[in-house]
Amino acid sequence: MIFLDNLINGLSLGSIYAIIALGYTMVYGIAKMLNFAHGDVIMVGAYIAFCGLQYWGIPPVFAFLLAMVVCTLLGITIEGLAYRPLRQATSLAVLITAIGMSYLLQNIALMIWGANPKSFPTTFINGASLHLGKINISSATLITILVSIVIMILLTLFTSKTKLGKAMRCVSEDRGAAELMGINVNRTISLTFAIGSALAAIAGILLCSSYPILQPTTGSMPGIKAFTAAVFGGIGSIPGAMLGGVLLGIIEIFGKAYISTELGDAIVFAVLIIVLLFKPAGLLGKPMREKV
Amino acid sequence: MTKAKRKRLIYNLITFGLVIAAFLILQNMIATKSISRSLKGQLVPICSWIVMAVSLNLVIGFSGELSLGHAGFMSIGAYTGAIVSGWLLAAFDMQDTTLRLVLAIVAGGILAGIFGVLIGIPVLRLRGDYLAIVTLAFGEIIRNLVNVLYVGTVDGKLQFSFLNKNLPENVTMLVDGAKGAVKIKPISTFTVGFVLIIITLIVVLNLVNSRAGRAIQATRDNRIAAESMGVSVTRYKMMAFVTAAVLAGMAGALYGLNSSTVVPTQFTFNQSINVLVFVVLGGLGNVLGSIISATFLTVLPEVLREFADYRMLVYAVVLILVMIFTNNPTTRAIANRLFAPIKNLFHGKHKESVGGGDAK
Numbered sequence: 001m002i003f004l005d006n007l008i009n010g011l012s013l014g015s016i017y018a019i020i021a022l023g024y025t026m027v028y029g030i031a032k033m034l035n036f037a038h039g040d041v042i043m044v045g046a047y048i049a050f051c052g053l054q055y056w057g058i059p060p061v062f063a064f065l066l067a068m069v070v071c072t073l074l075g076i077t078i079e080g081l082a083y084r085p086l087r088q089a090t091s092l093a094v095l096i097t098a099i100g101m102s103y104l105l106q107n108i109a110l111m112i113w114g115a116n117p118k119s120f121p122t123t124f125i126n127g128a129s130l131h132l133g134k135i136n137i138s139s140a141t142l143i144t145i146l147v148s149i150v151i152m153i154l155l156t157l158f159t160s161k162t163k164l165g166k167a168m169r170c171v172s173e174d175r176g177a178a179e180l181m182g183i184n185v186n187r188t189i190s191l192t193f194a195i196g197s198a199l200a201a202i203a204g205i206l207l208c209s210s211y212p213i214l215q216p217t218t219g220s221m222p223g224i225k226a227f228t229a230a231v232f233g234g235i236g237s238i239p240g241a242m243l244g245g246v247l248l249g250i251i252e253i254f255g256k257a258y259i260s261t262e263l264g265d266a267i268v269f270a271v272l273i274i275v276l277l278f279k280p281a282g283l284l285g286k287p288m289r290e291k292v
Numbered sequence: 293m294t295k296a297k298r299k300r301l302i303y304n305l306i307t308f309g310l311v312i313a314a315f316l317i318l319q320n321m322i323a324t325k326s327i328s329r330s331l332k333g334q335l336v337p338i339c340s341w342i343v344m345a346v347s348l349n350l351v352i353g354f355s356g357e358l359s360l361g362h363a364g365f366m367s368i369g370a371y372t373g374a375i376v377s378g379w380l381l382a383a384f385d386m387q388d389t390t391l392r393l394v395l396a397i398v399a400g401g402i403l404a405g406i407f408g409v410l411i412g413i414p415v416l417r418l419r420g421d422y423l424a425i426v427t428l429a430f431g432e433i434i435r436n437l438v439n440v441l442y443v444g445t446v447d448g449k450l451q452f453s454f455l456n457k458n459l460p461e462n463v464t465m466l467v468d469g470a471k472g473a474v475k476i477k478p479i480s481t482f483t484v485g486f487v488l489i490i491i492t493l494i495v496v497l498n499l500v501n502s503r504a505g506r507a508i509q510a511t512r513d514n515r516i517a518a519e520s521m522g523v524s525v526t527r528y529k530m531m532a533f534v535t536a537a538v539l540a541g542m543a544g545a546l547y548g549l550n551s552s553t554v555v556p557t558q559f560t561f562n563q564s565i566n567v568l569v570f571v572v573l574g575g576l577g578n579v580l581g582s583i584i585s586a587t588f589l590t591v592l593p594e595v596l597r598e599f600a601d602y603r604m605l606v607y608a609v610v611l612i613l614v615m616i617f618t619n620n621p622t623t624r625a626i627a628n629r630l631f632a633p634i635k636n637l638f639h640g641k642h643k644e645s646v647g648g649g650d651a652k
Contacts, residue, residue, distance in 0.1 A: 034421050082612055089619035091420055092358050096572055099565055100611030107605040224428065224561070231425055260455060266436035269429035276426060277414050 004135050006257045007250065012141040012210060014249020015148035019203040020226030021233070021241035022155065023196030029172035029236035030192045033091065036098035037078060038200055039223015040105035045071045045201030046120065046208045046218060047113055053121045068201040075197025076190050084186065102220070109216040117215040120208035140209045147206060151199065152242050159238060168192055172236065225252070225265075228272045234285020243283060304497050307580045311493065315486045322482070330594050338590045339485025340366075340547035343492045345570035345582040347539035350496050352568070353577035354505065355532035356512030357416075358424040360564050361431025365537045367438060367559035368407055369400030369544025374473035375443050375450070376400070377549055378466040381477065383448035389479040397488065397545040404541020407434070408534040416529045419515075431564055439556045443467040472555035473548065480550035488546060489583075492539050496579060499535060508532050569607055573614060 020042060027035045045067045052063025082101050086094050122140065159165035170178040171188045179185050207222055208214055226245060233244025248268060255267035275283065318335065321327040344366060351359045373396040380386045380395060411430050415423055442453040444463035451459050457469065467473045499505050507528045510518040519525050548554045570589055574581030593603050617623045 028421075034424070082616065085616050085620040085623075088621060089615075092352070092356070092576075093615050093619040095358060095421065095424060096568065097612050097615040099568070100608045100615065103565070103604055103608035104612065107602075107608060111601075111605070220561075224432075227425065228429065231422065235421075260440070262440045262455070263436055266433045269433050272429055273414060273426055276418060276422060280418055280422065 001135060002257075006253050008135065008137055008141060010250030010253035011246065012144045012249070013253060014246035015145050016203055016207050016210070016245075017222065017226045017229045017249050018242045018245025019148050019151060019199050019206070020222060021230040021245040022151070022238065023199050023203075024227050024230040025233070025235055025238060025241035026168070026192050026196050028230070029238075030168060031079075031083065031189050033083065033094045034098060034227070035083075035193075035196070036095065036223075036227075037101035037105055038196065039219040039221075039226070040102050040109075041071050041074060041078075041197050041200040041219070042204040042207065042223060043109060043214075043216060043219030044074060044105060044204070045197075046204035046214055047109060047118075048201070049205045050118060050120055050208070050214055054118075064202075064205055067205060068198045071197040071201035071204075072194045075193040075200070079190055079193040084189075102223075106216045106220070113216065115215065117213045120212035120214045122209050122212050144206045144210060147202065151202065155195075155238065164188070164191060221265075225268060228268065231282055232272055232275055234279075234282030237282070237284045237286075240282055240284035300501060303580070304501075307493060307497070307583070308490070310580070311486075311489055311583065315482075318482070331591070334591060334594055335482045336480045336485050336550040337547060338587055339482065339489055340543040340550075341567070341570065341586040341590050342489050342583050343539055343543035343546075344567045345574065345586040346489075346492050346496055346579055347536040347543070348567050349571045349574070349577065349579060349582045350499070350532050350539075351536045352571055353575075354500055354512065355508045355529050357529060357533070358420075359427040359533070359536075360424050360561065360568070361411075361427035361429075361434070362536070362540055362567050363559040363561070363563035364431035364434035365404040365408065365540035366544035366547065366563070367434060367554075367556065368404045369397075369541030369546075370548030370554045370559070371438060371441075371467060371473055371544075372400040372403045372541070373397060373545025373548045374476045374554055375466050376545075377477065377479065378464075378475075379445055379448075379450050382445040382464065389477075390481070390484065393479045393481070393484055393546075393549060396549060397484070397542045400545030400548075401538045401542040404544065405534055405538040407541075408537025409530075412530050412533045412537075416526055416533060428561060428564075431559075431561060435556050435559060438467075438472075438559075439470050441467055442469055470556065472553055472558075474553055476549060476552050476554065478550055478552060480546050485546055488542060492542075493579065495535065495539070499532075500579075504528060504531055569611055572611065 020038065023038050023041075024035060027033065027038070048067040048070045049063050052058045052066050053060060056063075058066070078101055082097050083094065086097060157165075159169055167178070167183045167188050168191065170181065170183055171185055175185055178188075203222075203226075204219065208218070225248060229244035229248040230241045231244070232248060233240030233242070235241075248271075251271055252264055252268050256264035259267060279285075318327070322332065344362065348359065348362045351357055351362075376399040377392050377396040380392050386392050411427070415426050415430070418426055440455050442457045442459060442465070444451050444459050444465045444467075446460050446463050451463060453459050459465075465474055500508075507518070507523045508531065510521070510523055511525045511528055515525055544559075567586075570586040571582055573589070574583070574585035589607075617627065
C-alpha cells in the first residue's frame with residue numbers, strides 16, 4: 001500500500017512538473033530559448049493567489065483567475081521587453097538575459113512580500129478525501145491530477161485543431177516559412193508566452209496547495225526540475241513534457257522513499273544525465289540535424 | 293612581429309602589470325595599516341572570485357559553452373582543501389601554514405580536475421542549452437552529495453562515511469554533513485591568493501594564445517567548420533573545461549581555508565550565476581574584464597552596505613540591460629556610431645600605415 005501511496009504522490013507532483021514543463025517546452029519550441037524566468041512566474045502566480053485569498057478576501061476562483069491574468073500579462077511583458085530585442089542574438093545571450101529576468105522577479109518579490117516564508121492558505125481545497133480501499137487520496141492530490149489532465153487535453157486540442165495553435169506549431173517548425181505564409185510571428189510568440197505563463201500561475205497554485213510554503217525562491221527549484229522534465233521528455237515536444245514531468249515526479253518520490261531523502265534531487269538530476277547520454281534529444285524529442 | 297601578436301602582447305602586459313601593481317599597492321597599504329578592516333578581510337575572497345571568473349571565462353568566453361555548475365567545482369576544492377589541511381595537521385602535525393595551504397590548494401585543484409574529466413566526458417557530447425542544463429544538474433548533484441558527506445580524523449587517519457554518520461566516538465570531525473566543513477583553521481593569505489591569480493593568468497593566457505587555444509576558439513566560432521578542418525572538437529572543449537575545473541578547485545580551496553566553516557549552501561546554483569555575472573559584465577573572452585568586474589562586484593556590496601538589499605536587484609537589471617545593449621542590432625549600431633570618433637582616434641592612423649597588411 002505504501003507503494004501505491006508513493007505512486008499517487010509521485011503522480012501528483014509529476015502533474016505539477018508537467019504543467020510547468022509545458023510552459024518551458026512550448027516557449028523553447030517556438031522561440032528556441034530557455035525561459036529561465038518561468039519558474040519565477042510560478043512564484044508570482046502563487047503570491048498573487050495568496051494575496052487574493054489572505055489579504056483581499058476574494059473568493060478562491062476569482063483569486064486564481066486574477067493570478068492567471070497577472071501572470072499572463074507578466075509573461076507577455078517579459079517577452080516584449082527582454083526577449084524580443086534579442087530575437088537575432090546568440091542563444092547564450094538570450095539564456096543569460098533569462099537568468100537575469102529570473103533574478104529580477106525574485107528580488108522584486110523579495111521587496112514586495114519580504115523574505116519570510118508565508119504559509120499558503122489551503123482551507124479552500126481541504127474537502128473530503130477519497131478512500132479507495134486502504135489508499136487515502138487527499139483532495140489536493142486529486143484536484144492536481146484532474147486539473148493537469150484537463151489542461152493536457154485542452155492544450156492538445158488547441159495546438160491540433162485551432163488556427164492559432166496550428167500557427168504556433170508552424171512557427172516552431174520553421175519561423176521563416178511561417179512568416180512567408182502570413183503568420184504574425186511576434187504575435188504568435190507572445191501568445192505562447194501568455195499561455196505558458198497562465199499555466200505557470202495554475203502550477204504555482206497547485207504547488208502551494210500541496211506544499212504550502214511560499215517565499216521568493218519557491219519557484220526556482222520546481223522550475224529547474226520541470227525544466228529538467230522538459231529536457232527529459234524532449235524539449236519542444238508537448239507530449240514529451242507531459243511524460244517527462246510525470247516520470248520525473250514519480251522518480252523523485254520513489255527515490256526519496258526507497259533510496260535516500262537527502263539525495264532525492266541528486267537522483268532526479270542523475271536520471272536526466274543518463275537519459276541525455278543515450279538519447280541526447282530526450283525521450284520523445286526529434287534528433288536535430290545540422291546543416292552546413 | 294605581426295599586428296595581432298603585438299596587440300596581444302600589449303594586452304597581456306597590461307593585464308599582468310595591473311594585477312602586480314594592485315598587489316604591490318595593497319601590500320604597501322597593509323604594511324602602513326592604511327587599509328580598512330573590512331577591505332582587508334575581502335582580499336582573499338577577491339582573489340578566489342577573480343580566479344573563478346577567469347576560469348569560467350575560459351569555458352564560456354573562449355570555448356563558447358555555457359557552464360552553470362562552476363560553483364560545484366569550487367565546493368569540491370573548498371571541501372578537499374579543508375579535509376587535506378585538517379588531515380595534514382592531525383597526521384603530520386604540519387605547522388607550516390603556507391606549505392599546508394599550498395598542498396591543500398593543489399589537492400583541491402587535482403580533485404576538481406578529476407571531477408571535471410568525469411563530468412566533461414558525458415557533458416561535452418551535448419550542445420548549447422542541453423550542456424547548460426547538464427552542468428547545472430551536476431552542480432546540484434555535487435551539492436547534494438556533499439550534504440551527506442561525513443569526514444573525520446581518528447589518530448591522524450582519515451575516516452569517511454556517507455549518508456549516515458558512522459564514525460567512531462573519538463573522532464575529530466572535519467566535514468559534518470549539512471553543517472559543512474567545520475573548525476577549519478583559516479590559513480589563506482593574500483600573497484598565496486595573488487600567486488594563484490598569476491598562475492591562473494599564465495595558464496589561461498598561454499592556453500588561449502597557443503595552438504590549442506586557437507582550436508578552442510575555432511570550435512566556438514563554427515563547430516562544423518572547425519571539425520572539417522580536422523580540429524577534434526571534444527578534445528579541445530575538454531581541455532578548456534578541465535583546466536577551468538582545476539582552477540576553480542584551487543580557488544575553492546583558497547576560499548574555504550579563509551574562514552572557519554564552509555557550508556554546502558555557499559555553493560548553490562546562485563553562486564554559479566554570481567560568477568557568470570562577473571564574466572558577462574567583464575566581457576566574454578576578456579580576461580582583464582573578468583578580473584576587474586570580479587574585484588568591483590565583490591567590493592561594491594561592502595562599500596554600499598546600506599544598499600545591500602538592492603544589490604541583486606541591480607545585478608539583475610544590469611545583466612539584462614548589458615545583454616540587450618550588446619546583442620541587439622539597433623542598439624549596437626547606435627553604440628558603434630557613438631564610439632566611432634573615439635575608436636578612430638586610436639586606430640585611424642594605424643590603418644593607413646598598415647594598409648592591406650591584414651593578409652596573414
